[in-house]
Amino acid sequence: MTTLNDGFLLTPLTPSMPICPPTTDNIESLPITPPDSAGTFAGKCSRINSKSVKKALHVISTERDALTHLENLYTTSTAAQRALSESISIILASQLGHGKVIFTGVGKSGWIAQKLVATFNSVGIVAMFLHPTEALHGDLGVIRPNDAIIMITFSGKTQELLTLLPHIPSYVPLMVMTSHVVPQTCPLLTNSRRERSNSILLPAPIHISEKEAFGLSAPTASTTVALALGDGIALAVADRMHAEPDRMPADVFNMNHPGGAIGIANSHAARKISDIAVQIDDIHTILPSAGRETKCFDVLLSAVRSPKGWVRLSQDHVIAPRRCQRLVDPDILVKDFTDERGPLVVERTDWISVLGDCTIQECKEWIIRMRTEGNARGRQFLRPGTILGIVDGYSQKSGVVEIEDIVGEDFCGTL
Numbered sequence: 001m002t003t004l005n006d007g008f009l010l011t012p013l014t015p016s017m018p019i020c021p022p023t024t025d026n027i028e029s030l031p032i033t034p035p036d037s038a039g040t041f042a043g044k045c046s047r048i049n050s051k052s053v054k055k056a057l058h059v060i061s062t063e064r065d066a067l068t069h070l071e072n073l074y075t076t077s078t079a080a081q082r083a084l085s086e087s088i089s090i091i092l093a094s095q096l097g098h099g100k101v102i103f104t105g106v107g108k109s110g111w112i113a114q115k116l117v118a119t120f121n122s123v124g125i126v127a128m129f130l131h132p133t134e135a136l137h138g139d140l141g142v143i144r145p146n147d148a149i150i151m152i153t154f155s156g157k158t159q160e161l162l163t164l165l166p167h168i169p170s171y172v173p174l175m176v177m178t179s180h181v182v183p184q185t186c187p188l189l190t191n192s193r194r195e196r197s198n199s200i201l202l203p204a205p206i207h208i209s210e211k212e213a214f215g216l217s218a219p220t221a222s223t224t225v226a227l228a229l230g231d232g233i234a235l236a237v238a239d240r241m242h243a244e245p246d247r248m249p250a251d252v253f254n255m256n257h258p259g260g261a262i263g264i265a266n267s268h269a270a271r272k273i274s275d276i277a278v279q280i281d282d283i284h285t286i287l288p289s290a291g292r293e294t295k296c297f298d299v300l301l302s303a304v305r306s307p308k309g310w311v312r313l314s315q316d317h318v319i320a321p322r323r324c325q326r327l328v329d330p331d332i333l334v335k336d337f338t339d340e341r342g343p344l345v346v347e348r349t350d351w352i353s354v355l356g357d358c359t360i361q362e363c364k365e366w367i368i369r370m371r372t373e374g375n376a377r378g379r380q381f382l383r384p385g386t387i388l389g390i391v392d393g394y395s396q397k398s399g400v401v402e403i404e405d406i407v408g409e410d411f412c413g414t415l
Helices: 041-076 078-096 107-122 159-167 210-214 221-241 249-255 260-270 296-305 360-372 376-381
Strands: 003-005 008-010 101-104 127-129 148-152 174-178 199-203 311-314 317-319 352-355 387-391 397-402
Touching: 041 078, 041 210, 041 221, 078 101, 078 148, 078 199, 078 221, 101 107, 107 127, 107 148, 107 221, 148 221, 174 221, 210 221, 296 311
Parallel strands: 101 127, 101 148, 148 174, 174 199, 352 387
Antiparallel strands: 003 008, 311 317, 387 397
8 A cells, every 4th residue: 555645655664575675786885984085075165165265254354454444544534534524514414404315326336325325214314326327317306406415436437427427516515435535536526517615525445456355356345445434424414413312313213114123123112101011900919917017028028929029018009129129138127218219118199100002112202301301300200210100091000110111221320
C-alpha cells in the first residue's frame, strides 16, 4: 500500500523489507580519514570569503576615514564653519517663510539627494527632489521665491546642473555640496550669470580618491560624506525650528513616522493615560493592627502584595511605589515619616486630576509646559512624587499614576 504525503509517494516498511537496498559488488571503499580541507568546497569558500571580507572591510575603513576627514575640516576651517552656519540659517529662514528646500543632483548624487529629502521631511523640514533634466522640461515651476536649493555634485561641474543653473532665479539661495573646498575652483560657483553673494559652497571632500582607494571611481566614500553632511544640516535645522517644549524634533519625527518598526514603537505615545493607571479598587489596603499604629513595615508588606507596588490606607489615602522604595526603617510610624518629597501618604485632595481619555503624550506635554513656563504654582504641584488622579466619565478619580511614569525619571530629576 502506498500513500501520498506532501507530494511524495511513500511505501511503508514491513518487517520483512530490508531497511537499506542491497549493495552491489566491486564498490570502492571510502577512506577512513577525511580529505584535505584545503581541497574541499568549504576550504575554497574560506579562502574566497577571507579575501572578500578583507575587501569589504577596506571599503568600510576608507569611508570611516573620509568621515573623520570631513569632521576635521569643519572643526578647523573657519570658512567651512561659516558656510555650514549660513546654510542652516538660510534653510531655517526658508521654512519660516513657508518655503521649501529643493535638492537636485544626478546619478548616485541624485539618490543621496532623494534620501536627504526623506530625512528633511521626517523632521518637519519641507523638502523635495528636482531632477535637473525634468526641471528643464517644465518642473522649474516648483521653485518659489522663499525656497532654497541644494545641489549635490562631487565634481562640481555636472553638465546637467551647469545647464540648469542659468534658469534658477538669482534671488533663490543656492548651496552646492561638492568636493571643492574653495568656491573659486567650483564651476557651479564661478558662473558669471549668478550672484555669488547668494551662493554657498558646502565642502564635502574625501581624503583619497575612490580610484586610488578601490581601483575604480564608483561613488562610495564621496556619497557617504555627502549623506553625513546633509543629515547634520537636517538635524541642526530641526533643533532650531522645533524648540518648543511640546514640539521638539523627536515629537515631530514621531508624528511624521507612523509606519514600520519606528511607527510601532512610537504608537505607544498614543496610548491613553488610563491604560497605564492602577485602579484604586485594585490597590491592596493595609488592615489596621489591633492596639498599635501602622508602621513602615506594614506598608512594605502590603506593597509586595499589591499590583505594581501601590498601597492604600483608605479610599482617599495612598502611598506610591516610589515612596515605598524610600522606606529604610520598618519600625518608623507611617505618620512620622517625611523627607524632601513630603509626607509618605498622599491624600486624594492632593492628587492632580487628569482625564483618563488624555493620551500619555498629551499629559507629558502639559506637565513640561507647566513646568517650563515659569509658573511657580505649576512647579510646586508638579514636583517629583506627584500623584495623578485619573478621572473617569463620572468625574470620579478611579485610578492613579506617578508623575515619573509620564515624564520619566531623568526629567523628574530636573524638576
